[in-house]
Each structure stands twice: as structure tokens, then as C-alpha cells.
Amino acid sequence: MLPGNRMHPDKPLTQRALAPEEHTLSQFDSVDVLSISNLHCKYGNTEVVKSASFSLHSGEIGCLLGPSGCGKTTILRTIAGFQEIDQGDIKVDGQIIASNNKLLPPEKRNVGMVFQDYALFPHLSVLENVMFGLKNKSVESEQRALDMLATVKLEALANRYPHELSGGQQQRIALARALAPKPKLILLDEPFSNLDTELRRTLSLEVRDILKEQNTSAILVTHDQEEAFTVADKIGIMMNGQIQQWGTPYDLYHEPLNRNIASFIGKGSFLPAQVETAHSVSCELGVATSAQPLLHPEGAVVDVLVRPEDIVSDKDSALVVKITEKHFWGASCYYGLELPSKQLISTVLSSHLNFEVGDHIGIRFDADHLVTFSR
Numbered sequence: 001m002l003p004g005n006r007m008h009p010d011k012p013l014t015q016r017a018l019a020p021e022e023h024t025l026s027q028f029d030s031v032d033v034l035s036i037s038n039l040h041c042k043y044g045n046t047e048v049v050k051s052a053s054f055s056l057h058s059g060e061i062g063c064l065l066g067p068s069g070c071g072k073t074t075i076l077r078t079i080a081g082f083q084e085i086d087q088g089d090i091k092v093d094g095q096i097i098a099s100n101n102k103l104l105p106p107e108k109r110n111v112g113m114v115f116q117d118y119a120l121f122p123h124l125s126v127l128e129n130v131m132f133g134l135k136n137k138s139v140e141s142e143q144r145a146l147d148m149l150a151t152v153k154l155e156a157l158a159n160r161y162p163h164e165l166s167g168g169q170q171q172r173i174a175l176a177r178a179l180a181p182k183p184k185l186i187l188l189d190e191p192f193s194n195l196d197t198e199l200r201r202t203l204s205l206e207v208r209d210i211l212k213e214q215n216t217s218a219i220l221v222t223h224d225q226e227e228a229f230t231v232a233d234k235i236g237i238m239m240n241g242q243i244q245q246w247g248t249p250y251d252l253y254h255e256p257l258n259r260n261i262a263s264f265i266g267k268g269s270f271l272p273a274q275v276e277t278a279h280s281v282s283c284e285l286g287v288a289t290s291a292q293p294l295l296h297p298e299g300a301v302v303d304v305l306v307r308p309e310d311i312v313s314d315k316d317s318a319l320v321v322k323i324t325e326k327h328f329w330g331a332s333c334y335y336g337l338e339l340p341s342k343q344l345i346s347t348v349l350s351s352h353l354n355f356e357v358g359d360h361i362g363i364r365f366d367a368d369h370l371v372t373f374s375r
């Protein structure tokens with residue numbers, strides 16, 4: 001549970017994704033395995049990455065999450081060394097690998113890569129694929145490759161060829177190959193997007209476990225929120241070439257810094273509200289109170305974010321809404337609700353309740369914290 005309400009005006013950047021002029025060397029301490037500062041990237045005259053800044057601590061898994069075309073893969077490619085940068089710098093383990101006047105070639109960056117389409121060499125066996133990135137072909141290298149195959153639980157397939165493997169197995173081999181040279185950082189570009197839903201879920205959990213077990217830092221690119229929440233310690237929400245918020249999955253869901261992020265992450269509605277006192281707002285759902293003082297002054301007109309889990313069923317409530325939508329999810333049901341004002345909100349309730357579209361039900365606003373934005 002959050003300590004109290006979080007009320008703040010819309011802000012374009014997070015506490016962690018700093019504005020370019022705020023960066024100094026001391027802000028990225030030595031435990032950062034990756035730090036990106038004021039990164040700009042262009043294709044021709046089109047700037048697709050506009051002042052991206054974030055940092056990742058050693059052992060953490062970060063994720064760039066955002067809609068298609070927002071520049072996620074471009075950032076990954078700049079870290080890997082496949083894409084030039086126009087401004088800013090990128091450091092891995094404290095060393096600048098890309099800046100205005102320095103561009104380390106990919107093989108010198110100590111960064112491993114796992115691609116969306118696995119990119120295994122078809123003419124090499126599984127073992128040879130994993131050994132590919134190791135400097136020499138010694139007995140030690142072979143042992144390292146076998147250890148990595150054991151880590152991804154595929155040592156029994158060492159002599160097979162890629163075409164004799166399933167998609168999930170190929171992706172695990174690609175991960176073993178990337179891990180074998182003990183890189184400081186692994187980059188994963190939409191690594192599960194070619195797999196079916198169930199396999200995506202299980203493999204994303206497995207990959208997280210493997211990275212944690214190896215204490216390897218990683219950056220994952222995806223447009224799938226569930227995948228990002230499952231795998232990542234930190235997530236950067238990218239929109240239009242900018243990282244709008246960099247934080248934990250909890251921060252992003254419960255403390256979104258602007259409306260775009262609040263809308264993009266999870267489900268929710270914005271209801272008009274007014275600040276009543278330093279600790280309360282009123283809206284169509286009633287008066288909500290906050291343990292912490294609100295940032296907006298009394299009388300301010302705001303919008304309050306209402307998440308589905310903030311709405312509970314209460315047959316004794318005077319607030320009656322109409323069910324306009326229902327999705328059965330097994331243990332729970334998702335309902336779209338229409339308020340008397342015709343504003344739409346939603347809720348997720350136990351499927352035992354089993355209301356139907358068209359039913360009128362009593363509800364209560366039971367948020368344990370509030371997020372509001374200036375109107």
C-alpha cells in the first residue's frame with residue numbers, strides 16, 4: 001500500500017529520467033552498468049530519439065516499453081553499436097562506448113545481443129552456436145558453452161542444428177550464446193514476439209530467472225506490458241523518441257507522471273474532481289481522502305485517475321451504475337460501467353458475482369491512493 005495520495009501536475013520527465021541540463025558525472029555512480037545521457041538519434045533529417053536519459057544498476061533488468069515506432073529498437077541498436085548517435089553519450093560499466101567523438105565497435109563493447117528472430121547460424125550445431133562468440137575454441141570454451149547450455153536446460157540438444165529446435169528452444173540457445181562471453185550487459189530485442197502466448201509467458205519468466213542467476217544486467221525492448229512487468233526491475237516508457245518515465249513497474253502503474261503514461265499503463269479513467277481540502281478531493285464517486293497533503297491548492301480543478309481495482313461492488317451504496325461491458329476472465333470478470341453522468345469507468349470483480357450487461361449495481365470508490373492531474 002502506498003503511504004498516501006500522490007497528487008502532482010503533469011510533468012514530462014521523471015525523477016530518474018533527467019533533463020539534459022541536469023546531468024553531471026556524479027549522478028551516474030560506479031554501480032551503473034549502463035548510463036545513457038541526453039541521447040539523440042536521427043535517420044536522415046528525422047530525429048527519432050530526442051534526449052533519452054536513463055541508467056541501469058548492475059544486476060538489474062531494464063525494459064524499454066512503448067508503442068510501435070517510438071524509437072525503442074533504435075536505442076538498443078545504439079547500445080549494441082549498430083547505430084550511430086547524434087548527441088549525448090552511452091557508458092557501459094563507466095566506460096564511454098559512444099559519444100560525439102568516440103564510437104567503440106560492437107565487438108569491443110562487452111555487450112551481448114539476443115534478436116527477435118534468434119539469428120542462430122543454421123550450419124552450426126547448438127554447441128557451435130553457443131561457442132561462436134567465445135574468443136578461442138579451447139576445452140575451457142567448450143566447457144563454458146556446455147555450462148551455458150545447462151543453464152538454459154538444453155545441454156541434451158548440444159549436437160542438434162537450429163532447424164531441429166522449437167522456437168522457444170532456439171531463443172534459449174540464443175540467450176546461452178549471448179551469455180557465454182560473460183558480457184556486462186545483454187540486449188534483448190522483442191525476444192518473445194515470435195512465440196505463442198503461453199510460451200511467451202513461461203519463457204519470459206525463465207529468462208528473468210536465468211539473468212538473475214547469472215547476475216547479468218539486461219535491457220529488453222518490448223511493446224507488451226505484461227512481458228515488461230514480468231521481466232523488468234525498471235521500465236522506461238518511451239513515446240515519440242523520449243523516455244517519459246523511468247521507474248519500477250509499481251511506480252509506473254501507481255505513480256504515473258503524466259496522463260499519457262497513466263493511459264498507456266494498465267486500464268483506468270480520468271474523472272473530473274475538485275480539491276476540497278489539503279487532504280481530500282470530491283468527484284462523482286464521492287469524497288476521497290489522502291493521508292498526505294495534496295499538491296494542488298484547495299478549490300483546484302483536477303482529474304483523478306480511477307483504476308479498475310479502485311471500484312468495489314457495494315449493494316448498499318447509493319451510487320448505482322450501469323454495466324455496459326463484461327469480459328469473463330475465469331477467477332474474475334472485467335466490467336465496463338457507466339456513471340449517472342455517462343462517464344465510463346471499469347472494475348474487476350470476482351466472477352462469482354456474475355453480473356450481466358444492462359444490470360445496475362451499487363459501487364464504492366475504494367482507492368488506497370490517488371493520482372490526479374491538472375485539468
Ligand SMILES: Nc1ncnc2c1ncn2[C@@H]1O[C@H](COP(=O)(O)OP(=O)(O)OP(=O)(O)O)[C@@H](O)[C@H]1O
Pocket residue numbers: 043048066067068069070071072073074075223
Ligand atoms: N533504418 C531506418 N531508416 C529510416 N527510418 C528508420 C530506420 N529504422 C527505423 N526507422 C524509423 O525510426 C522510428 C523508430 O523506429 P524503431 O525501430 O526504433 O521503433 P520501435 O519503437 O522499436 O518500433 P517497433 O516496436 O515497431 O519495433 C520509426 O518511425 C521507424 O520507421
